[in-house]
Amino acid sequence: MQLKREGIPYIISAPSGTGKSTVCKILLERLANLKISISHTTRAPRPTEAHGKDYYFVSEEEFKKKIEANAFLEWAKVHNEYYGTTRHSIEKIQNDGYDVIIEIDVQGAQTLRSMSFEGVYIFLLPPSLKELKNRLTKRSTETVEKIEQRMKVAKKEIAEYKNYFYVVTNFEVEDTVYKLSSIMQAEKQKMFRYVPTSPDLESIINPQDT
Amino acid sequence: MQLKREGIPYIISAPSGTGKSTVCKILLERLANLKISISHTTRAPRPTEAHGKDYYFVSEEEFKKKIEANAFLEWAKVHNEYYGTTRHSIEKIQNDGYDVIIEIDVQGAQTLRSMSFEGVYIFLLPPSLKELKNRLTKRSTETVEKIEQRMKVAKKEIAEYKNYFYVVTNFEVEDTVYKLSSIMQAEKQKMFRYVPTSPDLESIINPQDT
Numbered sequence: 034m035q036l037k038r039e040g041i042p043y044i045i046s047a048p049s050g051t052g053k054s055t056v057c058k059i060l061l062e063r064l065a066n067l068k069i070s071i072s073h074t075t076r077a078p079r080p081t082e083a084h085g086k087d088y089y090f091v092s093e094e095e096f097k098k099k100i101e102a103n104a105f106l107e108w109a110k111v112h113n114e115y116y117g118t119t120r121h122s123i124e125k126i127q128n129d130g131y132d133v134i135i136e137i138d139v140q141g142a143q144t145l146r147s148m149s150f151e152g153v154y155i156f157l158l159p160p161s162l163k164e165l166k167n168r169l170t171k172r173s174t175e176t177v178e179k180i181e182q183r184m185k186v187a188k189k190e191i192a193e194y195k196n197y198f199y200v201v202t203n204f205e206v207e208d209t210v211y212k213l214s215s216i217m218q219a220e221k222q223k224m225f226r227y228v229p230t231s232p233d234l235e236s237i238i239n240p241q242d243t
Numbered sequence: 244m245q246l247k248r249e250g251i252p253y254i255i256s257a258p259s260g261t262g263k264s265t266v267c268k269i270l271l272e273r274l275a276n277l278k279i280s281i282s283h284t285t286r287a288p289r290p291t292e293a294h295g296k297d298y299y300f301v302s303e304e305e306f307k308k309k310i311e312a313n314a315f316l317e318w319a320k321v322h323n324e325y326y327g328t329t330r331h332s333i334e335k336i337q338n339d340g341y342d343v344i345i346e347i348d349v350q351g352a353q354t355l356r357s358m359s360f361e362g363v364y365i366f367l368l369p370p371s372l373k374e375l376k377n378r379l380t381k382r383s384t385e386t387v388e389k390i391e392q393r394m395k396v397a398k399k400e401i402a403e404y405k406n407y408f409y410v411v412t413n414f415e416v417e418d419t420v421y422k423l424s425s426i427m428q429a430e431k432q433k434m435f436r437y438v439p440t441s442p443d444l445e446s447i448i449n450p451q452d453t
Contacts, residue, residue: 162444194448211428215429218429219425224404224409230370
């Protein structure tokens, strides 16, 4: 009688430097029922990155074949490299009953939205632009020009926050992890996801089935 | 620039015996920003009950005056006694910036809904009818007939769960408190409740205001 629950997709976007990856990493460590979708890319792996863990690293030829086969939910070319999320990578996780984080930029989320991809759209924000610039400056070895470029992109992205269902300001990692965990728990309690927990309740809730 | 947030109303219903009061009591002890709306009633206080804490105990005459003055968001006559929630009791809490629990039966919640009262509608369920009957039998000194009557009402109420936004099964108190706290935190993160946390973000989000 009890149906296997299909995993919930969480589409998480944030301006670069907000701390999205750190927060998602902790969530994945703590929540047993949560996985992250792994993107495909044509860019070279960094020394710490592993195929099938951080990305699926593929050749441009392989990537283009997948585009032609309509394998991608969304893809983009950024700085001459391809990045994309395959339908398969998400559906596999969902069908196994896991919730799935889709870390994706504002443009990618817009693509998912435009194809009515059902999921929980969450936007992470820095406490301020000043703090975002601090974080970008501290963490990176990038030039001042590059940081200015990132700030310009960030401002455009932030203006899109209204297209998300939830907004979380990343003041501090643990606080943000708590808020995101709360969102994930609350989503499980949504009425339309309720499944009767006993036959006697089932007979009231779905009388035609019994 | 930062606006004072108006408190969120949580309308919580549950069949009698589900454990709603226990769970709400713990939430009120733990969440500093949460209060409960206090109803008016014409019934006599029980030995453990205090005026202004459990209920406002009023005469039938006073109650009827309030009905005429349109003071009640909703009211009902049950077993010859009046029960009602005044607009003032909720608005006062909200305006002070507190979130507010409105413990109310299915019929009362339906009244609030029919007048488009904006809030977060949550339904608590027992794990099973069998378990509900156990709880009613254990806790009460009521007759078998009275318990059967409560079970009959419970079945009707449970069939209304679809009118609520969230559904939480009360398997165990701490688990339910966790789920309700999560819902309350998640609601605060809803996009439409986002308030910019710095002037530089404000200038992006509400450019016309600056």
